[in-house]
Amino acid sequence: MDESEAGIAALCGRWMVGGEAIGACPPGWRDLVEGDPAPELALLAIAGQAVQLLLRPVPPAALAQARPIPPLALPTLPEALRAPFRRLVSNRSGPGPVPILALMAARGRSAHPADWMPRAGDEGLPGLYAPWLGYQAGAAPAAEFEDLTAANWDDWLPSARVAALAGLRRRDPAAALALVEARASTEPAERRVRLVEVLQDGLSEADAAFLQTLRADRSARLRSLAARLLARLGHPAEEAEAAAELGGFFERQRAGILSRREVVAPIRLKTGAQRARRAELMGSVTLAGLAGALELSPAALVAEWDFADPQADEGLIAMAAASASDDCILALLERLLDLAQPRPAALAPLFERLGPEARRKTLPPVLAADNETFTASLACVGSAYGGVVLDALSMAPALDRLEGLASADARGERSQDMVLDTGLTNLGLLADATAARALLARFVEAGLAAADPMLAMLAFNAALEGSENP
């Protein structure tokens, strides 16, 4: 502590307890205030200035500095779009950051770190944010775009490892299988499940031998997952008793006055306990198991199912999504979209089973059946946001419905506002940039103000530059 600092400390100490401090001040200061009509006040003024000017705060320890935020593979949003992005991401009734980030990535843009950064355990983000996931988790920076191997397995954070494995599975399914075979057993159960789930992409008979070994895994969840994946490949599960019990909840009967075709219909249940038990069994028995219990093939079960009981129908959809073959999935989708009153929103679990090409082929009939808020269509495109052209969107009855709601008369109804808000947000995530601009004009023509927050996603989409989704 130097002389000035000591002098200030002495003065402050004297004034804190009360009394004259002039006797405690540095000699040079005393000279300045002697002769002043109010020497204590003069001393106070000098001390106050000294506090502000002579004493500069110094940190008591070395400052810890954060590592530089790693750059991403895509440039950040233009300045003009950052405020709209922040508003969209912070909107609690909105879709959340993942779809918006995916739309931006499709257009060649990433988020600004001051506007949004992931939390360490966030999932489902576009792959380009892997460096930020690692940064948030405090991991040492990995070499950019390094491939996952058995040798560098432990260098990866679990979530980044799964993302890298998923990418490898798309490029080289056999290599990904080999990695999972080699390293999954060293991981805790929860992480083993995530790794094996990656094998769903491009599942083939080549994976069956490894999946068979998982029937004896110590994790029940992993055993169940393996059974479902094997069922997709046509390998029966060990579920005869449960399947038989579930089969007892259904019967084959003839329906139709003229055609008298065979249908599989649920038997009438009398109690809530029966419904609960049926739902429980449908959550664990494979499609092949139920089909076998009814002495049918899985394809025949899908073809003959009578869509009369919504709870049973939901159970069938979930069962198929978990364990049906790809062909059965497509057949079931076709049947559901052919219904007189399709419920496209219920189809989301089946979309998860489709690859990008199958999703593209399935989208037109889904759009044609989408009479709600484009929620089903959005589920169908998966993460391929911002690529649907106007002609395709115009096939959906939902578009005319939303346009009607946008008229001034309908806006005052709160419930309809929510339908319109959801529908326009979903459109904003679906449409390509050209369609987004056309839809903006259309809904303004229909009665919405151009600055209406419900049009925010469409406006954001339209303003995002860059290449459209193929």
Place this chain on the structure above:
Amino acid sequence: MALTLDVVTAMSPDQGSLAAASKLTRAAKWPLRARSDGLVWGECQGSGANPYRVVFDEADHGYKCTCPSRKFPCKHVLALMWMFVEDPAPFGAAAVPDWVGDWLGRRRKVAGGGNAPAQPDAAGKSLTAARETEPEPAPEDPKAGERRRAAAVKRAAETRQAIAAALDELDQWIADQLRTGLAGLLSDLTGRCRAIAARLVDGKAATLAGWVDEIPARLLALPGEDRPEALVSELGKLVLLARAWRAAPDAPELTRNIAAAETREALLQDAAAPRLRAAWEVLGEQIATRRDGLVSQATWLLNLDGGTPAFALLLDFFPASAGRRGSAFATGEQFEAELVFYPAAQPLRAVIAERASLDGPRPWPVPGDSDGNGDPLKGFVEAQQRAPWTRAAPVLLPPGRFGSLPGGRTWWGSTDGAHTLPLASPPAEALHGMALEATAGIWDGRRLVLLAAQSDWGRLALDG
């Protein structure tokens, strides 16, 4: 219902509002007027430093103005509607700004939306009567003029006497606190400051009273161990200001800091008020509710041309009862403007005389000092030398980064490691990972209040 002059008349709360609106229907009062898809908006330069932002919806006549008026609609809304109905041509098509969009978004969430009266009543109101100019006042009787001027001189002398007496009382109060112990003052800060502030108000030292009234809030925001020295600094500045005023009671800067600021009109007519035309950027905004029921709105500007003054402060006050008031400018907004500064030893507070768009974005000036000693707080030190009663001053810091201590206290540190400054509040975590090319903030001798920065990730708004 289409917007017509009859509708505007009917919407007006009274004839007085129409008369007041009539005085605002001049283009010079509106530096900005625009429209888009049924929305009409404008900025009206009122008596404050910041323009008022006004918007209305043609369809349902809903409206919003940022002025503190308690009349609905206010004269600004009426004037804007009036001008639009009479001549929409000057209202050019423009992209809807964020503040209009925000208003529109809040409207949608209110059932029914809009705030136009269901049944406007035109009884007793007339645009024609409002348009009539007031008759020229009769020439003043010379003797009446002399009496008026003498009365003004007498009032000014009485005011000076009252202030002098108030400052003497303040000095005595400070001396009493020193005599009895500042520890006692710290333990009863709010009550004792309130009491002396009330005496200052009685002594016509209203601005100084507000300063004293806010001392408790400033000190209580500090860690306990910092408060004694901070209190010494606050009280010392009161002594300095009082002594400066006694030495120059007619100095505008000192009168402003003790009694009241000049009106905007008086400032614009003051030939001695420094004027500067330059490119400016809005660094950030600080809004604070005071104990006296006023809300202060401080908008900080950076001189992008690198000249002096390097900063400007637009300062407005409005009643807290007027509710939340929108910002006049967007943070980061750049424009060319002629600023008129309130005369001061270190000019800072200003009003905008004229404003225009820039032809393109401008970079920040390079932070630095002219004497080469590398002190990032040179601007603060100079402000203290010229006006030692100044509590804080804006600074533009050289390249650096944010760093933290164990326990979380965040500091700014220069890249060369030579300088560190503690921050008043920590910035977002993500900003710790950015290299700061320049940082703008307000330094008060103890802590840095951040406004904005330029970084390797672009511009950062830090005033949130």
